[in-house]
Amino acid sequence: MQTILTQCKRIVVKVGSSLVTNQGAGLDHEALGNWARQIAALSASGHEVILVSSGAIAEGMQRLGWKKRPASIHDLQAAAAVGQMGLVQAYESCFRKHGLHAAQVLLTHADLADRERYLNARATLTTLLSLRVIPIINENDTVVTDEIKFGDNDTLGALVTNLIDADVLIILTDQSGLYTADPRKDSAATLVSVAAAADPQLENMAGGAGSHIGRGGMLTKVLAAKRAARSGAHTVIASGHERDVLSRLLQGESIGTLLTAPTLTLAARKQWLADHLQVAGKLVLDAGAIRALRSEGKSLLPIGVKSVIGEFERGAVVACVNEDGQDIARGLANYNSAEARLIAQHPSKEIEALLGYGGDAEIIHRDNLVLL
Numbered sequence: 001m002q003t004i005l006t007q008c009k010r011i012v013v014k015v016g017s018s019l020v021t022n023q024g025a026g027l028d029h030e031a032l033g034n035w036a037r038q039i040a041a042l043s044a045s046g047h048e049v050i051l052v053s054s055g056a057i058a059e060g061m062q063r064l065g066w067k068k069r070p071a072s073i074h075d076l077q078a079a080a081a082v083g084q085m086g087l088v089q090a091y092e093s094c095f096r097k098h099g100l101h102a103a104q105v106l107l108t109h110a111d112l113a114d115r116e117r118y119l120n121a122r123a124t125l126t127t128l129l130s131l132r133v134i135p136i137i138n139e140n141d142t143v144v145t146d147e148i149k150f151g152d153n154d155t156l157g158a159l160v161t162n163l164i165d166a167d168v169l170i171i172l173t174d175q176s177g178l179y180t181a182d183p184r185k186d187s188a189a190t191l192v193s194v195a196a197a198a199d200p201q202l203e204n205m206a207g208g209a210g211s212h213i214g215r216g217g218m219l220t221k222v223l224a225a226k227r228a229a230r231s232g233a234h235t236v237i238a239s240g241h242e243r244d245v246l247s248r249l250l251q252g253e254s255i256g257t258l259l260t261a262p263t264l265t266l267a268a269r270k271q272w273l274a275d276h277l278q279v280a281g282k283l284v285l286d287a288g289a290i291r292a293l294r295s296e297g298k299s300l301l302p303i304g305v306k307s308v309i310g311e312f313e314r315g316a317v318v319a320c321v322n323e324d325g326q327d328i329a330r331g332l333a334n335y336n337s338a339e340a341r342l343i344a345q346h347p348s349k350e351i352e353a354l355l356g357y358g359g360d361a362e363i364i365h366r367d368n369l370v371l372l
Contacts, residue, residue, distance in 0.1 A: 003252070004168075004234055004258065004260065005168060005234070005236070005249055005250050005252060005258075006250065006251065006252045007167070008047075008167035008168040008234075008250065009046070009047055009048060009167055010047070010048045010050075010129070010164065010165065010166045010167050011042065011047055011048065011049050011050070011166060011167065011168050011169075011170060011250070012049075012050045012051075012052060012157055012160055012161045012164075012166045012168070012169045012170070012233075013035075013039065013049060013050070013051050013052065013170045013172065013246065014051075014052040014053075014153055014154060014156075014157035014169065014170065014171045014172065015035060015051070015052070015053050015054065015172050015240060016054055016153070016171075016172065016173050016174065016240070017054040017055060017058055018173070018174040018240075019031060019035075019172055019173070019174065019240040019241075020032055020035070020053060020054060020055040020058075021054075021055055021058040021059070025058070025061075025062050026058065026059055026061075026062030026063070026086075027055055027058070027059050027062075027086060027087065027090055029090055029094075032090050032091060032094050033094045033097075035051070035053075035094075036091065036094035036095045036097070036098060036100075037094075037098065038244060038245070038246040038247060039051060039095075039134060039246065040095065040098035040099075040100055041246075041247055042246060042247065042250065043100060043132060043134070047250065048129045049134060050125065050129070050134075050135045050137060050160060050164065050166070051091075051134060051135065051136050051137065052137045052138070052153050052156055052157040052160060053087065053091070053136055053137070053138060053153075054138070054153050055083070055087050056079075056080045056083035056084045056087045056138055057069070057076060057079045057080050057083055058083065059082075059083035059084075059086040059087055060078070060079030060080055060081065060082035060083025060084075060086075061079050061083070062083075063082050063083065063086065064078075064079060064082060066079065084104070084106075084138070087136075087138070088102070088104045088136060091134075091136050095134055100132065100133070100134055101131075101133045101134070102133065102134045102135075102136050103128050103133045103134070103135050103136065104136055104138075105121075105124065105125065105128075105135050105136065105137045105138075106137075106138055106139070106140035107121065107137060107138075107139060107140055107156065107159075107160075108139065108140045109277050109278060111140075112159060112163065112272075112275060112276075113276055113277075113278065113317070115272060118163070118272055121163060122163050122164060125160075125163065125164050126164060129164075137156065137160055138153070138156075139153065139156055152220045154171060154220040154221050154223075154224040155220060155223070155224055155227070155277070157169055157171060157224060157228075158223075158224035158225070158227040158228040158235075159227070159275055161228040161231065161233045162227070162228060162230065162231040162233070162271055162274075162275055163275075165231060165232075165233075166228075166231075166233050167232075167233060167234070168233055168234045168235070168236065169224065169225070169228045169233055169234070169235045169236070170235075170236045170238065170246065170249065171221050171224065171225075171235060171236065171237045171238075172238060172239070172240035172245065173221070173237065173238075173239065173240060174239065174240065174241065175218065175237075175239060176191060176238070176239045176256060177191050177192065177193075177237050177238055177239070177255075177256035177257035178191070178192045178195075178202065178205060178206060178218060178221070178222065178237055178256075178257040178259075179191055179192065179205065180192060180205055181205065182207065191256075191257065192205070192257050193254060193257065193258065194257070194258045194259075194260065195257070195258075195259055195260070196259070196260055196262075197225040197226050197228070197229035197234070197235060197259040197260060197261055198226060198229060198262070202222045202225075202226075202259070203219065203222055203223070205218075205222075206218040206219040206221070206222040207219065218237075221235075221237050222237075222259070225237070225259040226259075227274075227275070228261070229259070229260075229261035229262065230261075230266050230271060230274050231261075231266060231271050232261050232262070232263070233261055234258060234259065234260050234261050235258075235259040235261075236249055236255075236256055236257065236258050236259075237256050237257045237259070238255045238256025238257070239255075239256060242255055242256075266370060269368075270369075270370040271370075273317060273330050273331060273332070273368070273369075273370045274330060274370045274372065276317045276330060279316075279317050279318055279319040279330065280310060280311075280312035280313070280316035280317060280318055280333075281308065281309055281310030281311065281312040281316065281318045281319075281333075281337055282308075282309040282310060282318060282319045282320070282321050283300070283305050283307075283308060283309075283318055283319070283320050283321070283333075283340065283363065283364075284305065284306045284307040284308075284309065284321055284322070284323060285300070285304050285305060285306065285320055285321065285322060285328060286304050286305075286306050286323075287322075288304055289301070289303075289304025289305065290304075290322060290328055292304065293320070293328065293329055293366075293369070293371060294328075294371060297366060298366060299361075299362035299364060299365045299366040299369070300320065300329075300331065300362055300363050300364040300366075300369065301347075301348055301361065301362055301363065302340075302343040302344055302345070302346050302347070302348060302351065302363050303345060303346060303347050303348070305340065305344040305345065305363060306323070306344065306345065307341075307344065308337055308340045308341045308344055310337060311337045312333060312336060312337045313336050313337075314333060314334065314335055314336045314339075315332055315333065316332070316333050316336075317330060317331070317332060317333075318330070318331065318332075318333045318364070320364070320369075327372045328371070328372065329364075329369050329370060329371045329372055330369070330370055330372060331364035331365075331368050331369035331370065332364065332365075332368040332369075333363060333364060334359065334360040334362060334363055334364065334365065335359065335360075335363060339355055339359075340363060342354050342355060343355065343363070348361040348362070
């Protein structure tokens, strides 16, 4: 861990609800001051820091006098709208004590699913960093719906990490890190100090839910690390209760779990494709097509598509899955769903006869396709 993290300049820090609230009853202003102090120290030493912070809904519940987290999406949206006021005000006050400004940035998946808005969000964040402003990022719970929500701030942290090409994602929680099993149930469980983010065994280790305050458990953190690794970013999962955890990590101290990324990273356009949480439709591929994509770097041809699921237009982002529904790849469709159904399982030379006009030989060209 020593060598990897000491070389990191651009950092995304995600703090969970349990680290910024009084057990869900409003904000813990002392805790927010602590995070501002640590981040200000990193900024002073030349690091660029983006903070992904939970707490808006908990603060809104406290202000509205609600004791229990509501189930209704509209109640959650209302609580978020009220709570964002207090969250941003508190952070701005804390950072001002250190001579820094904070900026509120609220995102939904729709902001990142659209290429132009994705680039605009990237430009805004990089400009804020160049001005030594600390972006405070949260999901835009005031307008989010089940169809567009990230689902948890671990995933949001990974998406932001990819968006701004950060070197490391630090996920701070009330747990010491990732264990080989749930330490609350298995006394033989041991802390995983270092592992590859893409190791499939990690997902088996990370079962169980998070605290009653937040939405994310350890599994969402492992999946976030896997997502962040696609852009070459490492992930640390560590306890936010450790004294000066951020500066100690970046000085090379081994704390929590380090999930490392491969050296190869996706190009910007393919990273954008990989980061789509929702897709317009799915293409079910046969074994030959999967082999051609994975082993030979080929485009997806119609003959390899067994079936088409959903309705979508030409140019939509679609998922390529195997017959068990497991994700294989993602890409931009050259045909709409109706056309794709007509040409599926046929050689490309028959496209003109089947559709009545000539078109692309590929359903998805390899330049517009990313393996998952």
